[in-house]
Amino acid sequence: MAIEKGDFIRIKYTGKFSDGMVFDTTDEQLAKDNGIFNPRGVYGGDIIVVGSGQTIKGLDEDFVGKEPGYSGTLTVPPEKAFGKHNPALVETMSVTKLGDQLKGKNPYPGMPVEVNGKRGVIAQIIGRRVRVDFNHALAGKEVEYEYTIEEKIEDKLQKVKGLIALYTGVTDIEAEVTDDLIRIVTPLELSFNQRWLVSKMNIASELIERLGIPHLEYVEKHPYVPPTEEAPAEEAAGTTESEE
Incomplete structure (x- = not known):
């Protein structure tokens, strides 16, 4: 088909x-x-x-x-x-506007920079000024x-895992799908994945719409870490005395 x-x-x-x-x-x-x-x-x-x-x-x-x-x-x-390459996305600015990004280095053409939350590359250097191109690198x-x-x-489960992998780069997600619920178990390490934090709502909306399933829930999975056993107070005190 x-x-x-x-x-x-x-x-x-x-x-x-x-x-x-x-x-x-x-x-x-x-x-x-x-x-x-x-x-x-x-x-x-x-x-x-x-x-x-x-x-x-x-x-x-x-x-x-x-x-x-x-x-x-x-x-x-x-x-x-x-x-297309948009000339309006090429800006000229003082080198000082790049601030700590230079880290003591001299700017050079092709150097990646970020200004006001926008990522670009230095296209040209004119004295103490630079032209920064904010177009996509392949524009x-x-x-x-x-x-x-x-x-x-x-397969609906494959769709769920495939879409999460596309957005986050994580392929070993645990999930289950029923007629009325998509449940996605998110491992602890995803809490530090910037792509996940930005995309999780988009993923939920798209899966609900595309699969025609009304509900989706994320479940955080935290591994059990046994408490560290501490020596009894008397034993600890005895050890201190013997060391003295």
């Missing part, structure tokens, strides 16, 4: 520039070979919801009408990839994707 908007699919892909340079891939070995491996990344394939904007627009649109098992190559123009670039639609996901 052909892929439609709203379907959950598992995809493998590799994104390249026109010169063949790889900038993104679900293939772990290929990522390592091209120096873009992220130890916190998820490799082996992504589960996404077609038409929900979880990948670039041109690729998202190309999934529709394809059959599971399809493999192909797609060239995506900037406006349907990472956007203005035509890209090429090789991709395979491995399968259409029908």
Whole structure:
């Protein structure tokens, strides 16, 4: 059956520039070979919801009408990839505005910086002033994707785990799904995962809508840590005396 908007699919892909340079891939070995491996990344394939904007627009649109098992190559123009380069997002400012980010270093072209909560890179240095580009790093670039639609996901539990992995990079989430409840057990380490803190409400809303299940609850899981046994007061005192 052909892929439609709203379907959950598992995809493998590799994104390249026109010169063949790889900038993104679900293939772990290929990522390592091209120096873009992220130890916190998820490799082996992504589960996404077609038409929900979880990948670039041109690729998202190309999934529709394809059959599971399809493999192909797609060239995506900037406006349907990472956007056109917007000159209005390039700002000139004093070096002093970068504050402690320099940490005693001299600024240089390509240096990543953050100003007023916006991330950018230094594009040019003019005396004691810098031009900072806040466009996406790939804005203005035509890209090429090789991709395979491995399968259409029908199992609801797989959909839950796949969407959480896409948003957070965590693949070993414990969860259960019934006709009226999605229960997701969140391990303690997720409390420190910034991607989780930002995305948990979006994940809940999307799962409730996409799966047609009315309720979702997050359950925090804290491992039992036995209390440390302390020596009896008399024993402790005796030890002190003997040491004296």
